Amino acid sequence: MNKHVVFSVTALLVILAGCRPESVPAAGSGVTLAPPTAAPRPTRVLEMGDTQTRIRDGMVMVYVPAGQFEMGSSQEQPVHTVALDVFWVDQTEVTNAQFTAFLNEQGNQVEDGVSWLEPGAGRWGIVYGHIEEDDGVFHPEPGYEDYPVIEVSWYGAAAYCGWAGGRLPTEAEWEYAARGPQARVYPWGNTFDGERTNYCDASCSYDWRDTDFDDGFAQWAPVGSYPHGASWCGALDMAGNVWEWVSDWWSEDYYAHSPTKNPQGPDSGTIRIARGGSWFDEDWQVSASCRKGLTPSSYRMHWVGFRCVVPAQLLIATTPLRKPLYTLGKALSNFAVLAVMVGLVAVASGVMQVVRGEDLRIDP
Numbered sequence: 505m506n507k508h509v510v511f512s513v514t515a516l517l518v519i520l521a522g523c524r525p526e527s528v529p530a531a532g533s534g535v536t537l538a539p540p541t542a543a544p545r546p547t548r549v550l551e552m553g554d555t556q557t558r559i560r561d562g563m564v565m566v567y568v569p570a571g572q573f574e575m576g577s578s579q580e581q582p583v584h585t586v587a588l589d590v591f592w593v594d595q596t597e598v599t600n601a602q603f604t605a606f607l608n609e610q611g612n613q614v615e616d617g618v619s620w621l622e623p624g625a626g627r628w629g630i631v632y633g634h635i636e637e638d639d640g641v642f643h644p645e646p647g648y649e650d651y652p653v654i655e656v657s658w659y660g661a662a663a664y665c666g667w668a669g670g671r672l673p674t675e676a677e678w679e680y681a682a683r684g685p686q687a688r689v690y691p692w693g694n695t696f697d698g699e700r701t702n703y704c705d706a707s708c709s710y711d712w713r714d715t716d717f718d719d720g721f722a723q724w725a726p727v728g729s730y731p732h733g734a735s736w737c738g739a740l741d742m743a744g745n746v747w748e749w750v751s752d753w754w755s756e757d758y759y760a761h762s763p764t765k766n767p768q769g770p771d772s773g774t775i776r777i778a779r780g781g782s783w784f785d786e787d788w789q790v791s792a793s794c795r796k797g798l799t800p801s802s803y804r805m806h807w808v809g810f811r812c813v814v815p816a817q818l819l820i821a822t823t824p825l826r827k828p829l830y831t832l833g834k835a836l837s838n839f840a841v842l843a844v845m846v847g848l849v850a851v852a853s854g855v856m857q858v859v860r861g862e863d864l865r866i867d868p
């Protein structure tokens with residue numbers, strides 16, 4: 505190695521030493537890439553509290569670390585152990601504004617004989633939803649942009665999540681995001697608190713209303729209205745507001761033979777599942793283990809919405825040169841000096857520095 509190469513490597517090591525302290529994130533702040541070696545290989549360290557914003561729809565997602573919990577309850581039997589890989593879950597239910605953008609790009613398509621959304625007059629001819637259509641252009645009713653989209657079919661919910669870069673959660677993912685490793689009864693704990701959720705409270709007009717609490721809303725509320733009802737990972741409205749479609753088919757005995765690792769639900773069926781209860785329901789129905797079976801092609805109801813998940817392996821950093829440089833470094837791994845230099849140049853230029861949570865994006 506000649507002296508020029510030695511000087512260059514030494515100079516780059518000095519630069520690296522100056523960068524390294526900045527490349528160690530504070531707890532909960534985001535993602536790190538491994539220090540360069542002869543074969544640079546990124547490793548990601550994600551932590552509870554990490555969030556990121558999805559480019560396609562602006563949805564904030566919260567990080568759900570891998571783990572296991574006891575799924576089910578005395579009502580949803582048998583209770584069984586489920587283990588899940590890491591994933592990101594939407595912080596809130598998908599809103600009218602977000603679903604409107606989807607419709608204007610994709611159209612209100614028909615699947616299984618029903619449109620993705622029923623704008624205007626809904627079931628029984630009553631107007632519930634707050635997305636309107638004028639001359640083929642969809643728009644949220646003014647003042648209802650941040651309310652959850654309702655009267656959306658399972659097909660519309662699934663199509664939206666795919667468009668946004670993710671998918672509907674499995675039933676197990678949804679319940680884990682709501683309950684956590686401690687398998688809480690409600691997202692906030694094991695005791696019901698009617699001020700942490702939008703359910704059928706004292707202001708509700710139905711006979712089964714609970715006069716012990718006033719949650720502030722007779723019907724559906726803007727998403728994120730109950731920050732004190734957050735689940736262990738920071739997801740909101742997992743209890744109440746609107747039920748949420750999940751990907752699984754319904755099967756009465758599925759819990760008895762569910763796989764332990766990342767269960768996907770039955771292979772087939774005629775009914776899909778929704779979770780979390782709604783403004784329409786009693787306290788026991790907004791518990792995190794409660795399940796409701798709904799026909800995917802006909803239930804476009806004013807108490808059903810959804811949220812999405814994104815598997816962690818789909819994360820892509822915005823820096824356009826990171827992947828090509830990583831690939832080049834790997835290809836040169838048999839030439840240790842060159843590989844080290846490529847890695848050092850990448851770090852020195854900032855291309856392979858810390859990628860914090862807020863910098864992560866899902867490519868459309």
Ligand SMILES: [Ca+2]
Nearest residue numbers: 702703705721
């Ligand atoms: Ca209510």
Ligand SMILES: [Ca+2]
Nearest residue numbers: 741744746780
């Ligand atoms: Ca909900």
